[in-house]
Amino acid sequence: MKTVYGQVKGVDNSGTAVESAVKADTIRYNKYRPISLSAVIINAGASETSNREVLIALDISGTNAPTHYRLSESGTMAGAGWVEYDASQAITFTLSSGTGLKTVYAQVKDSKSESSIISGNISLVVFTKKLLLSFGWHPKDSDDGVSYKYVSFDELPGVNRARIGIGANERQNMLWNDMSAAGYLTVFGTYAVAVNNNLVENGNQGAVTGNNSGDYPDEYLKRCSYNATYWGDGKWISKLEIPAGNYRFRLFASTIATNKNTEGKQARYELVTAGYGTDSETVHEFPQPDGYDFRNNTGRWLEKEVTITGEVYVRIVGLATCNNAIQPINMLEVIPKE
Incomplete structure (x- = not known):
């Protein structure tokens, strides 16, 4: 627990200097910040792709390094297994077949906590040679x-x-x-x-x-x-x-x-x-x-x-x-x- 004390001073109506009583409040200080996932970036932010295999970048914060991640096109993460996280390795994901807007959901965890599930979007389109x-x-x-x-x-x-x-x-x-x-x-x-x-x-x-x-x-x-x-x-x-x-x-x-x-x-x-x-x-x-x-x-x-x-x-x-x-x-x- 941490306690913070405070006091103020001033001048009353008669011009006399006065000081307030000392007040205090306490707060529990815990320097551990749970792991958090703030963005799922697909193909460096591209709006569309003609390739079902895409690159995934995860914007992660927290006190501890992530240990695992999982990806799915289901918001419930049904059937999505945890994969060991390695910052030196690219994360890829294979989109479901069929053209249209695709949503990829992601979640990460460390040794103490799991992040919320958030998502990113990309449209799978028919390949156009350019x-x-x-x-x-x-x-x-x-x-x-x-x-x-x-x-x-x-x-x-x-x-x-x-x-x-x-x-x-x-x-x-x-x-x-x-x-x-x-x-x-x-x-x-x-x-x-x-x-x-x-x-x-x-x-x-x-x-x-x-x-x-x-x-x-x-x-x-x-x-x-x-x-x-x-x-x-x-x-x-x-x-x-x-x-x-x-x-x-x-x-x-x-x-x-x-x-x-x-x-x-x-x-x-x-x-x-x-x-x-x-x-x-x-x-x-x-x-x-x-x-x-x-x-x-x-x-x-x-x-x-x-x-x-x-x-x-x-x-x-x-x-x-x-x-x-x-x-x-x-x-x-x-x-x-x-």
Whole structure:
């Protein structure tokens, strides 16, 4: 038991200093905090998956380390056995068959207590083959300081992490989200927002949800490459070499930059499918709906369907009216059409 004593003093109506009586209260102090589970995070916060096997992360607190966990799609945990907890091992779970929203319930325990049962959600969808590009990665973002020199692949959620920055004019390999070869990416000299080189803190990074509730985890939303327009027109250009066919392109752009001139409609996002660099370019502009603004954007994508013959250029054109501003590109989805 712990006892806390208190006393106050002041001045009465006659101006005389007075002190109160000493009062006390007691409380039982127990430094042990029962184990608690506050979040079940599936596939790093992804909203959907086409793979029944998912990765589970558990947000656990308490005095003692967890000893066991159990997972189930039943809120009663019926039939779910306890599994020994090993912080060095990834936790996986196989979802039930059938598409739709899936709820995974979890519980943990230590040597003295068990947590409440809480859940996380993810939608199991029919597999859609996609080429997913995330721009703005830097070699320093990788553990070895080298891996992101070119494009690296994150199997979950199937994203190509493209190293973009001034001088990154190399032809880089890309993979579809089923890990088969997709083609090549070349990005011409641009600016980038990465992480460990501190550029991500330069005020130009993308907006995030704060809880990984976007279409992709926050680590992807916040990274971007961008066109910087300091005078006149400016351009950000990349080239994709992929098989000929019909494709739906989805482009995500976001920045927290507060420049008064940083506005969505002061930049054009374009696809050039033929005659690039000539007077006879075939240009397809991404339409920007009413009210579109890439400032603090966490969920609005631009979309365009085109037919290509083997290569396509992605271009951001900063307009002359947006001097001293940036126009970002964070992610690009390329989806083959049947």
